[in-house]
Amino acid sequence: MLQGNSIGADARSVAEAVSSRSMPAREVIEQHLAHIDRANPRLNAIVTVAAESARQAADEIDARLARGESVGALAGVPFTVKDLIATAGVRTTAGSTALADNVPRVDAPAVARMRAEGAILIGKTNTPEFGASGLTHNDLFGYTLNPLSPDGIDRSPGGSSGGEASAIASGMSVVGLGTDFGGSVRWPAHCTGLCSVRPTGGRISPDGQYPGVMFDERVLTNAATMHGSVQTIGPMARNLDDLTSMLRVLSSPEYRWADPAGVRLDELDVRWAAGEGTVPVSAEIVAAVTESAERLAPSVNSMQPYSGAALRQxxxxxxxxxxxxxxxxxxxxxxATGFGENIREVLAAVRPTPRTDAEALWAERSVLRHELLSTMGDVLILPVASILAPPIGETRFDVDGTVLSWSEALASSRAISILGVPSVVVPVATSASGLPIGVQIVARPWQEHNALAVAALCMRKPPH
Structure with missing residues (x-):
């Protein structure tokens, strides 16, 4: 039970307290709004607070319970949504001045599924413009800070779901929705000590993400683009149970859901890698991956170093x-001149490509994906990134004498994105400076249950 305070509680506890009427949903929301008032001015994680609509939704849940009606599995749970994802009646800017006053009329399907289970949208979270950076800041709202600063240094929560990570890690929301193109729910989870999942493409409806195809007041995915084919919506949470519950709620009904509790770990063949093979990785992060593999080895059928070539390419x-x-x-x-620096750089990098050459790139992807699936076993463990959460304002990072850009530092995440396999991130260690270290636990397509089961063994247990 919540003992009168819902801040920092997990989704299951909040939903049980609300459903049993031991704590009204309205009280849960008021506590979180008050916490946002205290924490957000420094962190700048939530850029639009949906206070009145959240109160109204809470009152509706309390009224339904008073009438003896059933409520959803996430009844009364406050959640936030990355500002790239459409939310009906709540401003959605994608971090761009071009959409500063944009208020969608239709929820993204993922948002609608959360609301249908009784979760209450409490705010939208900061993102780099159109998610085009691994560091969360934009011209519209500025920088978002990581709530963790054990060494007294203001740090980034990563990106592009950095606002989402900061909001959840600081207790301003219980769970939330981010998006992942080249690591955008995995890297922020690593930076802030959260759990996240990049699902198999299609498990969660990708519609509702900006930029996209505008039709009938909806934002549809453009499947002809790399962005439309690779980017996914992914849940983020403070613990693995909440993450699993969210993924179950968000999963499209046409895809069978398998319970991680039913996984036979002793039948899994697991591989591990110290990185994707072309970019150096911090020694502390490599040690965390290695130790995770060593701890897991007695519980699985086999544990071997990954020896394939797909990750390197x-x-x-x-x-x-x-x-x-x-x-x-x-x-x-x-x-192009109307956008911020990150988007101008993205547009400047565009190279006119004949259709035959573009199709050859997709053919190369198919070959690499086949090669990965033939060599990765059932589960593959590797770093999320080459670095820990970086100080605010830094954009170049020295790793063993090699200077990396943020995109190079995310090479391990980008490799998994383009190969189209699901990945769960959980915190497994703490650095010498007190920062969290997460690892990716990658599974074969549609086998998120295997990754979640392995993640439960790898995850760092909080101190008692």
């Missing part, structure tokens, strides 16, 4: 495919 393919995009979905909102 995948990050470069991600870069080449990205440069082949025309970015017409972004340009529908205005000329």
């Amino acid at each position: 995948a990050n470069d393919l991600f870069t080449r495919m990205r440069a082949a995009e025309t970015q017409t979905d972004i340009l529908q909102y205005g000329p």
Whole structure:
């Protein structure tokens, strides 16, 4: 039970307290709104607070319970949504001045599924413009800070779901929805000590993400683009149970859900890698991956180093495919000169590509994906990124004498994105400076249950 305070509680506890009427949903929301008032001025994680609509939704849940009606599995749970994802009646800017006053009329399907289970939208969270950076800041709202600063240094929560990570890690929301293109729910989870999942493409409806195809007041995915084919919506939470519950709620009904509790770990063949093979990784992060593999080894059928070639080639393919995009979905909102620096750089990197060459890139992806699936076993463990949560304002990072950009530092995440396999991130260790270290636990397509089961063994247990 919540003992009168819902801040920091998990989703299951909140939903049980609300459903049993031991704590009204309205009280849960008021406590979280008060916490936002205290914490958000410093963190700048939530850019639009949906206070009145959240109160109204809470009152409706309390009224239904008073009438003896059933409520959903997430009844009264406050959640936030990355500002790239459409929310009916709540401003959605994608971090761009071009959409500063945009208020969608239709929820993204993922948002609608959360609301249908009784979760209450409490705010929208900061993102780099159109999610085009691994560091969360934009011209519209500025920088978002990581709530964790054990060494007294203001740090980034990563990106592009950095506002979402900061909101959840600081207790302003219980769970939330981010998006993942090249690591955008995985890297922020690593930076803030959260759990997240990049699902198999299609498990969660990708519609509702900006930029996209505008039709009938909806934002539809443009499947002809790399962005539309690779980016997913993914849940984020403070613990693995909440993450699993969210993924179950969000999963499209046409895809069978398998319970992680039913996984036979002793039948799994697991591989591990110290990185994707072309970019250096911090020694502390490599040690965390290695130790995770060693702890897991007695519980699984086999544990071996990954020896395939697909990871080494995948990050470069991600870069080449990205440069082949025309970015017409972004340009529908205005000329290049009207966007911030990150988007201007994305547009400047576009290289006119003959259709035959573009199709050859997709063919190369198919080959690499087949190679990965033939060599990864059932589960693959590897770093999320090459670095820990970086100080605010830093954009170049030294790893063993090699200076990396943020995109190079995310090579391990980008490789998994382009290869189209699901990945769960959980915190497994703490650095010497007190920062969290997460690892990716990658599974075969549609087998998120295997990754979640392995993650439960790998996850760092909080101190008692």
